[in-house]
Amino acid sequence: MATIRDVAKESKVSVATVSYVINNGPRPVRPETRQRVLAAMSRLDYHPNAMARGLVRRRMDTLGVLFGMVESSVVVTNPFAAGVLQGIFTAAAADGYNVTLFTKGWSDARLSAPALRDRRTDGIIAVAPATDSDAVAALAGMDLPLVAISFPAEPLGVPSVDVDNYRGARLAAEHFLSLGHTRIAHLTGNHNLASAQQRVEGFRAALAAAGVACPPEYLVPGLYSARDAHENARRLLSLSRPPSAIFAGNDSIAVAVMEVAHDLGIAVPRQLSVVGFDDIPAARQVTPPLTTIRQPLTQIGETATRLLVARVEGRPVPPTTHLLEPELIVRGSTAATAARQTF
Amino acid sequence: MATIRDVAKESKVSVATVSYVINNGPRPVRPETRQRVLAAMSRLDYHPNAMARGLVRRRMDTLGVLFGMVESSVVVTNPFAAGVLQGIFTAAAADGYNVTLFTKGWSDARLSAPALRDRRTDGIIAVAPATDSDAVAALAGMDLPLVAISFPAEPLGVPSVDVDNYRGARLAAEHFLSLGHTRIAHLTGNHNLASAQQRVEGFRAALAAAGVACPPEYLVPGLYSARDAHENARRLLSLSRPPSAIFAGNDSIAVAVMEVAHDLGIAVPRQLSVVGFDDIPAARQVTPPLTTIRQPLTQIGETATRLLVARVEGRPVPPTTHLLEPELIVRGSTAATAARQTF
DNA sequence: CTGAAAGCGCTTACAG
DNA sequence: CTGAAAGCGCTTACAG
Secondary structure, rough: OHHHHHHHHHHOOOOOHHHHOOOOOOOOOOHHHHHHHHHHHHOOOOOOHHHHHHHOOOOOOOOEEEEEOHHHHHOOOHHHHHHHHHHHHHHHHHHOOOOEOOOOOOOOOOHHHHHHHHHHHHEEEEEOOOOOOOOHHHHHHHOOEEEOOOOOHHHHOOOOEEOOOOHHHHHHHHHHHHHHOEEEEEOOOOOOOHHHHHHHHHHHEEEEEEEOOOOOHHEEOOOOOOHHHHHHHHHHHOOOOOOOOOOOOOHHHHHHHHHHHHHHHHHHOOOOOOEEEEOOHHHHOOOOOOEEOOOOOHHHHHHHHHHHHHHHOOOOOOOOOOEEEEEEOOOOOOOHHHHHHHH | OOHHHHHHHHOOHHHHHHHHHHOOOOOOOHHHHHHHHHHHHHHOOEEEOHHHHHHHHHHOOOEEEEOOOOOOOHHHOHHHHHHHHHHHHHHHOOOOOOOEEEOOOOHHHHHHHHHOOOOOOOEEEEOOOOOOOOOHHHHHOOOOOOEEOOOHHHHHHOOOOOHHHHHHHHHHHHHHHHOOOOOEEOOOOOOOOHHHHHHHHHHHHHHHOOOOOOOOEEEEEOOOOOOHHHHHHHHHOOOOOOOOOEEEHHHHHHHHHHHHHHOOOOOOOOOOEEEEEEOOHHHHHOOOEEEEEEEEEEHHHHHHHHHHHHHHOOOOOOOOOOEEEEEEEEEOOOOOOOOHHOO
């Protein structure tokens, strides 16, 4: 492979001059000289080495993504990660950055930090780290541009982006309330994810504000994956006094609930109302179509990327939390309790 | 930031020795010396610079992914890319590689090649490049490990991985045939994607082998996205002699077909049988659940990654095409033609 | 078991 | 407008 030195020799100029034509500046180059260099470059099939360049520039024009998800088998296929990653991809493309997916996963600061701060990326987006992980705290202590998604990073001096989970949960609960429901349950997501915690809080706050009780058996701890949701849903719906409405931690859980309801001969929405969270593509394809809280996943990814790029490029970025608005999408899986008496 | 030189000074050894403890060899280091160096490293909060390392090692332990999809807004959210990327991610993680997503997209060799061969990645996986793109041909001409997914790269001396699209299409057509259908249409995917071309061929071959005619209006050119599928499906089903069975180029198209059928009051599968391709999660959630040809997306990504890693690590990799088996998944969207007379 | 030094391929002051 | 040279932070022969 030809190097800049070969090109310099071939075109009879200094390597400095070659460098300045490669980078189109900052120093002016005489047109004829430029042409001669360009010709030599293509003649030698020369391509600059990004490592050498990065070493001196201290920039790789690359953004790193660290996924917080435990299960590596669905880091990119789960709808949340895919949507966020899409947003990161789009925004990074717009700003001329590539994106590197860290495959290692965070274990602890001593083991994981070195690979993340080795300058191969100009900054890092941490996607939904667990609240009991020290990833963001450790990374924040380093001189590395960092933005968190769906993690309370403000106390650590790190900017972050998320949907307003608290508000989204309230929206869901208030929708049930407005339909006359009072036996409202919540199947939560992973207890060590900020989004799940905030949805629980919003849910409880809405019920409390309405003076509606939430017995412990109606608040079912679970995971965001559909897998264990089936079992939880089955137990919940088999209660002697089952709920008439279920707020699922996300759409995958909601779909699982609807499947279990179907198995149990419980009609949705006639006998059971269900609300999900996310508005994944499947939400509108299930029967009945799922009422859900939409969150702007790609926009979250885009916003985080823009913040990170700003920091990388030296623009000031305050360590604030950017909360995007959730939206209640009413479809067919919810109905007024009155309907039950009607039939 | 501390450099290897600082650590050497601090621990009173040469930089060579520091390097050998960082890399655990290949030269032996006296235990006490090692301890001293390790201590200095943590005292100075030293972390090796990947650029400097990559510059001399000519390795970045990173795999590059180049997406062939035209629409950058769904490069990662479309089920095909997401599944493949998941496989790449998993396999790369297993082999200790990170993965870099090239955001730029291929335009032409002169413009695009430099960014891809600048040594920031040790090799590249080209995911479903268009058949009318010179990406693989150009990349193949460079001294860069390369593997293609869903692209006929063998003639270019490049290994590739794909599902057996031809066979998958035959499976679909033969399923219809076995159910007694003779008016069978095909809504194709993008004409400049190998998968779509091969599915058309397999489809035609199966009909021809059965002596079933395929009039031109039953072979509808389209795109893999659901967007234009609606219009195509509507036109197809409004034909004076509409098909009784439709093989959709992929599941997104199939779902669109079912939606149009529903709008038109055509019962699936009683009046119209539908088969998709991919077996995306939504396939089992639509009503009726979709009969489809499953392709092992993550396995395709994994296989491609293993081939690439082998080449990167110097193991010989013949430029063969690896065809994975498709599988017919029979669900509720297909039925025997006889059923139509029965009701 | 260890050091001194060359070199990876660039960018960018410094000097003209 | 251009060159000669230092330096980015590592790895790895070469020499002991």
